[in-house]
Amino acid sequence: xxxxxxxxxxxxxLGYVLATAGSAVGLGNIWRFPYLAAKYGGGAFLLVYIVLAxxxxxxxxxxxxxxxxxxxxxxxxxxxxLGKGRAVRxxxxxxxxxxxxxxxxxxxxxxxxxxxxxxxxxxxxAAMASxxxxxxxxxxxxxxxxxxxxxxxxxxxxxxxxxQNGIEKVSRIxxxxxxxxxxxxxxxxVTRPGALAGVKYFLVPDFKRLSLMTVVSALGQMFYSLSIxxxxxxxxxxxxxxxxxxxxxxxxxxxxxxAIAILAGLMVIPAVxxxxxxxxxxxxxxxxxxxxxxxxxxxxxxxxxIGLLFFLLVLMAALTSSVSLAExxxxxxxxxxxxxxxxxAALVSVILAALGSLSCLGFNTLNHxxxxxxxxxxxxxxxxxxxxxxxxxxxxxxxxLRVVGLKxxxxxxxxxxRFKRRKVYRFVLRYLSLALLAVILISSILDAxxxxxx
Ligand code: PHE
Numbered sequence: 001x002x003x004x005x006x007x008x009x010x011x012x013x014l015g016y017v018l019a020t021a022g023s024a025v026g027l028g029n030i031w032r033f034p035y036l037a038a039k040y041g042g043g044a045f046l047l048v049y050i051v052l053a054x055x056x057x058x059x060x061x062x063x064x065x066x067x068x069x070x071x072x073x074x075x076x077x078x079x080x081x082l083g084k085g086r087a088v089r090x091x092x093x094x095x096x097x098x099x100x101x102x103x104x105x106x107x108x109x110x111x112x113x114x115x116x117x118x119x120x121x122x123x124x125x126a127a128m129a130s131x132x133x134x135x136x137x138x139x140x141x142x143x144x145x146x147x148x149x150x151x152x153x154x155x156x157x158x159x160x161x162x163x164q165n166g167i168e169k170v171s172r173i174x175x176x177x178x179x180x181x182x183x184x185x186x187x188x189x190v191t192r193p194g195a196l197a198g199v200k201y202f203l204v205p206d207f208k209r210l211s212l213m214t215v216v217s218a219l220g221q222m223f224y225s226l227s228i229x230x231x232x233x234x235x236x237x238x239x240x241x242x243x244x245x246x247x248x249x250x251x252x253x254x255x256x257x258x259a260i261a262i263l264a265g266l267m268v269i270p271a272v273x274x275x276x277x278x279x280x281x282x283x284x285x286x287x288x289x290x291x292x293x294x295x296x297x298x299x300x301x302x303x304x305x306i307g308l309l310f311f312l313l314v315l316m317a318a319l320t321s322s323v324s325l326a327e328x329x330x331x332x333x334x335x336x337x338x339x340x341x342x343x344x345a346a347l348v349s350v351i352l353a354a355l356g357s358l359s360c361l362g363f364n365t366l367n368h369x370x371x372x373x374x375x376x377x378x379x380x381x382x383x384x385x386x387x388x389x390x391x392x393x394x395x396x397x398x399x400x401l402r403v404v405g406l407k408x409x410x411x412x413x414x415x416x417x418r419f420k421r422r423k424v425y426r427f428v429l430r431y432l433s434l435a436l437l438a439v440i441l442i443s444s445i446l447d448a449x450x451x452x453x454x
Contacts (some may be wrong), residue, residue, distance in 0.1 A: 013244045016236065017252055018172060019324070023232055024257040025175065026321030027109050028225040030182075030314055033261040034268035035289035040217045041209035042201040046265070048210070048218040053226065053258055056219070056436065058421065059428040060228045060393060061250045063400055066412045068237020069246070074331040075231035078238070079395075083403035091395030095231040096332040098388050100348070102230065103325040104355035105380040107155060110318045111147030111360075112137075112291060113311055118147075120298075120308040128307060129299035134291045138363040145360045151315075152352050155322040159330060159345050178313040182263045185310065189271045189297055198273030202265050213447070216440050220385040225257055227321070229393040232328045247417035264290075271297045287378065326352070355380070372448045386444035390437040397433045406430070 037045045071078040079092030115137055119128045127133065137143055190199050223229055240246065271293045276282035285292060298307040326348055333344035362369065362376025371379045400409050406429060413419055 016240050017249050020253045021256050022320035023227045023324035025260050025317050027318045029261040030264045031290045034265045036217050036221050037265050038269050038283045041214045043205035044210040045214050047205045052222045055428050057222050057226050059425050064233035065237035065246045068234040069240050070412050072238045074235045074335050076336050078234050095392045098384050099230045099325040099328045101384050104352050105359045105377045106322050107152040107356050108148045108359045110151035113315050114150050115147045117311040120304045125299040125304040129295040141364045148356050148360050156349050158323045159326050174316040186266045189267050192274035195270035195274040198270030202269040216443050219440050223389050224385050229389050232324055235328050235331050245417045268293050390441040394437045
């Protein structure tokens with residue numbers, strides 16, 4: 001990013017696409033997507049996900065980027081520049097606060113990646129593939145905490161050092177490499193005996209498996225994976241020059257992000273079938289799925305090197321995402337509280353260490369604390385993605401519909417783009433967005449309290 005008048009700006013289209021793709025592609029694609037797809041209906045989940053990404057996701061990315069570009073501000077500033085009153089301000093703040101709650105638990109999972117990377121370096125593929133490797137690791141408070149702190153420190157080092165430029169350059173090489181390596185693992189995974197049933201489960205929609213929870217979780221995942229409703233895209237939009245075709249860039253990011261998620265699904269789900277016959281217990285493993293299944297694949301691929309390379313690339317992808325999360329929070333503190341960057345970054349570090357440690361301990365020392373029956377990490381994930389995210393997204397939609405006006409938004413987007421999907425954009429915002437968001441919010445809360453089972 002170049003500095004201009006005190007505010008960074010991307011050098012051009014490529015800078016924007018790289019930063020946005022770097023933020024989008026991360027643990028959400030590789031760790032979260034496969035386990036949700038496995039749990040909530042396989043092909044049905046995938047289909048719903050793709051439809052939502054092309055309609056709702058597209059509309060939200062475009063809207064947030066345009067709002068940022070219009071105002072030149074991070075979320076709170078963008079909201080208050082455009083409208084007045086407490087409700088508008090609150091809408092900005094909820095978008096700004098979500099990343100602060102995500103980055104700690106995100107870094108805990110980043111820590112798991114660090115642990116596996118270390119394991120492949122020091123103990124070899126067989127040890128990493130053993131059945132109690134993962135549970136044994138989670139049961140040890142110190143191990144989980146130390147790995148979390150290593151990942152968190154890497155994130156904050158980038159933020160303090162302001163070496164975004166460096167990380168952009170690294171991700172330029174790492175991202176394509178990750179895509180290629182994923183393809184290689186997919187090739188191996190789908191050719192294991194018994195894996196084909198998994199390919200079918202993941203790619204062919206079986207509508208008997210379609211439930212309300214499929215839609216709810218696909219929508220939450222879509223927002224998470226594309227970094228929507230977290231203030232990030234508004235902030236990035238504010239660094240974007242007026243001549244960047246944001247419709248085109250949105251399409252590119254969306255396709256790349258979805259492609260990586262699908263590849264990750266093809267890597268993990270067929271392997272679940274190959275190694276455990278696809279029984280429901282294995283498919284419902286949840287957050288542990290990738291960490292339990294992939295090491296088995298790597299072991300049968302014959303060597304620690306593949307695990308090492310894989311987790312290294314995942315680590316990089318995770319870092320570009322966590323940096324974007326922390327960056328967005330820092331930008332809010334700097335803009336709204338008029339703090340210096342080191343001071344803002346120091347506060348982020350403290351919150352990160354405190355909340356992240358809580359999530360770490362939730363698996364061991366504090367495992368008796370189970371808010372709504374979830375471990376602490378899953379609770380933060382639920383709170384941000386299923387409760388706060390729909391509210392934040394609704395705030396954006398309401399800002400556009402009630403305050404800025406659809407016409408104004410379309411004019412801003414048309415400044416730089418032909419706006420081919422204008423009709424979709426309008427339809428989603430006018431008729432679909434708020435209703436869908438309300439459905440997710442209500443059903444996920446009722447589900448969490450056990451009032452309905454979806
Ligand atoms: N999109 C990132 C991923 O898929 C995670 C993330 C969520 C990043 C929210 C920024 C904001 O891993």
